[in-house]
Amino acid sequence: MPDATPAKLSLTSLTVFGLAYMCPSLAMVIFGVISERSDGIAPSAFLLATGAMLLSALSYAKLSRLFPVSGSAYYYAKRLLGPGCGFVVGWGVLLAYLFMPMVAWLLQSVFLNAQFPQVPTWGWLLINIGLTTAVTVSGMALTDRLNKVLTVLSVALVLLFLGYCLRYLAGQPQVGFTHAVWNEHSTLTGLTAAAAIAAYSFLGFDAVTTLAEEAEQPKRDIPRAVLLVISLGGLLFTAVAYLMQLSHPGGQFADPETATYALSIEVGGQFFADFVNLGGIVAGFASCLAVQVSASRLLYFMGREGVLPPRYFAKLQGRARTPVFNLLLIAGLGLIGIGADVSSAASLINFGAFLAFAAVNVCVIAYYRRERRRQRLSGVGFVVFPLLAIGVNLYLLSLLSTVVILAGVAWLVCGGLYLMWLTAGFSKPTPGLMEVES
Template identity: 30%
Template structure:
């Protein structure tokens, strides 16, 4: 046996401090994450957002996506039971929302679940989570922008009798060449974001009120055409159809975590972030179930397949007049634009956090001293999402987004349990009730929803993950901030 002061024999193998294993598992202390809050390579974000504005960001990022865009795809899968599918998807989101609320109040930083994973499960898991978030936010911006074009056409047709040609409103593979409206709405959102977080939040609040008013109008008019017979065969495609539709409808709940990406721009993040996340999810779920119930009651479920701008079409059919559908289309154009705005905001803030850790190029962390926003980051992300929206079919985008989101949410549920175990004495402004039970249920629900998705979606996800890991091993692992600290 060696004495304490005796050096080990020269032949004994040693593990270098910066070995691959230690690199993959190195964690960033919570205190360091919080201390770095707001600071980027080229400036600081500004704390300007109130609890009300944070709630509006989450509602803006969530409400409208599923109802205005994806409802027409989900009803043919589940029939009238689509209302149950919405509840199932909402329950999946609820357990994860509770975990997000706890971690957002404990680690109030811009990186959302990426930062939570960095503090609990290590760098490579954080990278995987961040890479999933790029899929969630970036691709969902594109998917929602595509749906915006459908309602823009409905609006133009109802007001001035003009319909944009398919070659300019659909991507290759869907009968078009380039989806120009989708690109336009992303560029408009970019202009708002470049003006500053506070200014963007104000514009978003106005758009959220417009979308709630639009959905309330639909419920009032759609109820006039309600036929109880449409619910006679409630589950025509079996119980399994609810899971399949729920997995797609989970796309409708993407965005409730958007407030967590604003952790470094909130005035009182520890108090306000958990409240904003939970309040937004309650409001969105209630509206989704109500609108879906009215829509299926007003229309036979078999008519939904292949219908664009579904809610506007239902209103036209119920009233026999195009005015109401046109009015709803106008609301939808504004509503969906707010989703693009807020989700694009979340994407830029996640890249900001990853850049600060030097896992992606530092250009994404440069902040404008004039507006307090990551301007170059915003322009790059907007151009990428705009081109993606204009060139890729919507169906593939929705499914790819759902699986990336579910994977990230599953990791957040694990992170809550790990942080409770590692740091039980930390100050938590909100705690998930019933100990680890709800986070475990959140993980199980996410896993089941992922299992319900098609093999082709898993293939796309696998390819995305492979590209991300190659990038991490070739770029991020050696350039990360923690790697520099180890040298």
């Protein structure tokens, strides 16, 4: 039965939502790739990535306190950079948020197929989309409760895996505890390259800001949740990578993509390895819930602004007041995953995400320029850190393939054409942006 009233989210709920979006077991999934690229210092790569992403998280925290609305990067840009930039940023963010649910569902289906091959991947995709959509349409209260249970369970399974790693290490010869942080094969080039890949693990921390209007105390809790998600996620990722790296010194693997499964067998046996894989599936379902909810909220906000047709996108339905049309639309787009290339779709998400991160940091600098004479603002916090974050995000963008960058630019061009049509050849104000200076 749908919820009687829309739920209001506490700091705990917001933080769990962000952690679920990032997926607590993700460090285990990509450990082999990070370890190989860094020559056996995966925890250092995750730690560096945490610091790099924390710079952008600080900017999101600042702006979410100033503008506690659900539009996130789109709204910040429209208020501080002007109508044109606001639309471009919103359109770029839309690319990431529309593809993210599809990729999450597809990855979840691949893991389920590996565990239960009797059902084909496309069958699991239909099941995943159907289950998560049924939950999210029912309302935020049910979604929040289920998300908490699944995320706590997935974190517990990660901690159990770490416990097995510790038991395994206790029975091994003397371990060099600093060898997993830096060793004779380590290079700064390898570390930064691995950190760039690890940074993708943090995509989604910004999704917390899309729930500003459903938070109990948005000005207080949204900024705290953003920083908690990055800090707790980074701590967990680094700890997982450290114990896994101690259990398997060096960066050589028979297959880096299945290194975690092989390591699970080594430290706990076949049954335990299958159990760990199941834990990844549990975490994946929580992540699917989070990404669908956040994407639907961004579409709702853009619909309310008139940038997308409000008749459909800005409509809340049922006693739980959920954007049912948006949720069903995202579910429909998820079906593209049946024939999609996960790698290409994930790269398009990265294009939209890092573009948004860079824009948010520009917004912080713009706010500093506008308000520095009226408020006492720190030049370090409002200029230096954002500039460093912009550099990080532009570097990450530059690592994407030429094809992906061209596809991202093509998406932005399509947005420009849509804006031209929306404003009758730029003869009318952009919808939702007339009040920018208010």
